[in-house]
Amino acid sequence: MVSTPNNAQSLNVGLFVTCLVDLFRPSIGFATVKLLEDNGCIVSVPENQTCCGQPAYNSGDQKNSIEIAKQVISAFKGFDYVVLPSGSCAAMISQHYPLLFKDDSQWEAPAKELATKTFELTTFLTDILKVETVEATFEQxxxxxxxxxxxxxxxxxxxxxxxxxxxxxxxxxxxxxxxxxxxxxxxxxxxxxxxxxxxxxxxxxxxxxxxxxxxxxxxxxxxxxxxxxxxxxxxxxxxxxxxxxxxxxxxxxxxxxxxxx
Amino acid sequence: MKPTSANFYTNVDKALVDKTLQKALRKTAVGFPMLRAKAIDALPEFDTLRDDAVTLKNDVLDNLDYYLERFETKAIEQGGQVHWCSDTQEANETVLKICQAANAKTVTKGKSMIGEEMGVNEYLEEHGIEPIETDLGEYIIQLRNEPPSHIVGPAIHVPKEEVAEAFKEAHTELDAERSLEEPQELLEEARAILREKFINADVGITGANFLVAETGSSAIVTNEGNGDLTQILPRVHIVLASIEKVVPTLEDASTILRVLARSITGQDLSVYTTFSTGPRRDDDIDGPEEFHVILLDNGRSEMLGNEFRDMLRCIRCGSCLGHCPIYTTIGGHAYGWVYSGPMGKVLIPNLIGHEQSKHLPNACTMCGKCEEVCPLRIPIPTMNRVWRGKEHEAKYSSRASRIALGFWAFMAKRPKLYHLLAGFKYSILGKIGRKKGRFTSVPFASAWTEGRDLPSPQGRTFQQQWSDRGGKR
Incomplete structure (x- = not known):
């Protein structure tokens, strides 16, 4: 159970699980859902998500990076925020997607819009939800x-x-x-x-x-x-x-x- | 030197088992970053200075032709000669001509990365002129017939025992039984030997940290004072400089100076900062009779117009090297040419060709530390990614990696199929692996499991489980 400073929040949050969490460690995804829900968010997990495209992007495969980015942008339309349990994938969307579409009049605006509402989990909790404390125990x-x-x-x-x-x-x-x-x-x-x-x-x-x-x-x-x-x-x-x-x-x-x- | 960047894997294998090198690299990884951090802590306006330096260099690159011509005019006014050279061959030929006109037998050299880039030592030797490096580090690697392993500390990979060995082999006129155990003894011996070389040299060659457009001066920074003796004592002084080294004014030079040494050795300034303006005047007590500046392009005017323009801001401080997890693991020689580390990854493909150096931009974790510490804020990871894009387009990458990437992308763009197959595959992998929690060897991932275990998937994918519980989509 997590303490909430503001119980009136009911933000619509799209969860980008990330490919590694989806495949290797779903428990991180469920922990993320719990943290978000405990703080009043309504969490959805769009089915049309696989990976943020970073493997293609960092391999210099611009074409596939753009196609995957378009898929992500479309899948996460309409949420108040998009949250990821990963700094690397969050940076891909918030820092690099706008660069991928900087000469594309149709996609640049939606890419930037997604970029501004995309957050890594802990940053989202502290900076957007203003969470100060969590109620968890870990004797380590x-x-x-x-x-x-x-x-x-x-x-x-x-x-x-x-x-x-x-x-x-x-x-x-x-x-x-x-x-x-x-x-x-x-x-x-x-x-x-x-x-x-x-x-x-x-x-x-x-x-x-x-x-x-x-x-x-x-x-x-x-x-x-x-x-x-x-x-x-x-x-x-x-x-x-x-x-x-x-x-x-x-x-x-x-x-x-x-x-x- | 003949590049060996194409043999990157072999170079790396060699570096990883070289215990002497590994020991030296451990020191480098701690030493330089600590010195830099200390200096920056002491200078709250460091980041503002960096911004000033970036603005300055961007202005230089925007108006490079103007500043270079202005530099040339001023240098000639001061009695100097300026030689525009489009490539290293032309630069070497020009240096040789000047040396031959001076009847030079020996040439002393201050540390110069442009000299390394040109391979000027080999070229002069081939033509019967003896070049003598006078920077201690450069002198050591010259004796060992090696390229520098660091742009600022060229011999950081050589422990003092091996320096002693090189000295005993080279200085055969000295007592073979002499003690060379202490660094001070090594230093004194090098000083005594070099002192004589300074006096007898016909030509002195130095690099340039800057060329100052408003005065026609060249400037070098050193910690040993060898540069001063190199440029003052011989009859002829030749400056080797690449075109992006020009700055508009002396004040601009000081902007760069304020971030230069702090970024690597943590010094406020290097011990010597020396400006040379033209040859000796009538009332000067010393100085050369001739002052030549070689302005080398060697691919830089092309970089000015392509995606690698920002790299021309580099002031060769070497900060990115000691902060890079790859450089501090494999050392400078593994990069296979005279430059190394993050700056080398971007620069080398520009200078020797991309196909033979394609590994370099790939051998990067994109950690971003280099950009964080670069005094000129050069976006090195971004430029590595540009090279990777060119590699992908040119199909230089291996067939296997292209097929793997292609298959992965095909799946990533088909979420339904992806989830179906992933759900199937990872459920099975999870069943096999989760009792132990990890795999110690996986046929399709042997590169991973060679040195570490692969944590097992937990079982059903997140997507499967979310569907099972009817989670919101």
């Missing part, structure tokens, strides 16, 4: 990883920390390299796996120096990368998405952890 010490796109393109830094500081039992300890890239980079991780592996090795070493039990972050791609490396190294540190912690939905196994633990 944890450290937070700032994913690059969210941090540098959207300025996400204090929003998740502010909300996490109200989670009962949770103590956050900063790592030295919280703002450094984990080496995921989408297709980079499989195009240049050896470089990626070396970067994530350094990253988890740094996270473990905090001597906390859990690594929390806001982007599943980065979290799967770091969890995958931690598990490969048989490290006890667990990895969770910030939405699950804020929603108090931490009963499911952490990322990369089995039911048979």
């Amino acid at each position: 010490q944890a450290t937070y990883h700032d994913s690059c796109s969210g941090l540098r393109e959207l300025g996400i830094k204090n929003q998740p920390r502010k909300l996490l500081s109200s989670v009962k039992g949770l103590e956050l300890k900063e790592s030295k390299k919280a703002e450094e890239c984990c080496g995921f980079g989408g297709s980079f991780s499989v195009k240049y796996p050896k470089i990626s592996e070396r970067i994530v090795r350094d990253k988890i070493e740094d996270a473990q120096k905090t001597e906390t039990q859990t690594l929390i972050g806001g982007d599943l791609g980065c979290l799967m990368n770091m969890a995958g490396k931690l598990k490969r190294e048989n490290a006890p540190m667990e990895v969770r998405h910030v939405a699950e912690v804020l929603a108090g939905m931490t009963d499911v196994p952490a990322i990369g952890e089995g039911e048979d633990k």
Whole structure:
């Protein structure tokens, strides 16, 4: 249960689940729904969504990026806000969609309109819904990883920390390299796996120096990368998405952890 | 040098197992960013200065022809000579002609990335003239016959033991048993050797951090003072500069100076900032008899008109290198040419051709740190993406990756089919994987599972579950 400063809110929010959450970790999606509904939003999940198009965009495939972006713009027409449990995908829509259509008189305006109403989850909670505290319990010490796109393109830094500081039992300890890239980079991780592996090795070493039990972050791609490396190294540190912690939905196994633990 | 950027994978493999290099890179990754952060903390107006520098360089690029001509006029007025060179071949030939006219046997050199770009050392050697690098780092890599691994610290990959080895091999006239364990001993030896070279050189070649249009001066910044001796002692001074190095006024030069050293070594200013204006005048106590400026284009006027124009704002501070997760993992040599790091990724394809350097713009996580720390706010990730677009259009990318991307995009544009197939596939994967929670090896994702596990899907997709519970659409 989350405290609401303003119970009169009944915003129509379209949830962009993101492809990774849809396929790998639906629990993040449901945690997002809970946080939004607890704060008075009416949540819809348009069926005509798959991915924001970032894999095509960052591979230089302009044509497919544009086609996928048009699909997203059409699917999310009419909502007050569009919310994503990912800084990277939110930045794709809010920062890069307008650039994709900057010479397109028909699509530029709708792209910009979607861009202005699209938010990453924690930012939406703190900056739009003015949520100060959540009512969740997580008896752990944890450290937070700032994913690059969210941090540098959207300025996400204090929003998740502010909300996490109200989670009962949770103590956050900063790592030295919280703002450094984990080496995921989408297709980079499989195009240049050896470089990626070396970067994530350094990253988890740094996270473990905090001597906390859990690594929390806001982007599943980065979290799967770091969890995958931690598990490969048989490290006890667990990895969770910030939405699950804020929603108090931490009963499911952490990322990369089995039911048979 | 002959580029090896096409062998990027091999270069990376080599770099990752090079323990000496890895140790040096760890230091670089911590050292330079810490120095920069400290300097910027001490200067609250740093971001305003950056904006000023950006405005200044944009104005220069908008009016480059005007400022270059003005520089030329002023330089000639001061008794200098200006040589416009469209490519490195022409620049090398011009340098050689000047050296030959001066009957030069040896040439001292200050640190110059344009010199590296031209391969001027090799060219002079081929024509019987001995070039001697006088920046300590450059001197070390010259002895080792290597390109720089960092644009500011060319020899940061060489530990002191290996410097000692290179010195013992090169300075055979000295006692073979001498001690070279301490950095101070290395420094003293290099100083003694170079001092003599300075005095005997016929021509001195330096780079230029700026060319000042209003005075016709060139300027260099160094921490060792070697640049001053290089340009003052020999009879002839040659400045190697690319065309975007011009700034309108001395005051503009100081705008750049204020962000330059702070961005890399954290110094307010480098130890020496030296301006050269024409040859020695009658009442000067020292200075060269001839002052030449090579103005090199080498693809830059083309960049002025294409998507990479912003890259011409680069002042070669090297800040992006030490902050880049890729550079600090693989080092400079892996990029396969004289530039490296984020700035190299954008610049190298422009200068040596895209097809052979296509890996460089791809080997980037798009983390954006380079743009964050760039004093000239150059949008490097955006330009990497432009290169990727050109690669996609030119079909330079591998067939396998094109097929994968094409299939993925086909599915992503058909949500109903996508959800149906994804629901089916991920339910099964979830069933197989969720007990253990992860896969340690996956046939179609071996690049991922080589070094890390792949977390298992939980089972039914979000979309399936949302439909099951009749969620609002």
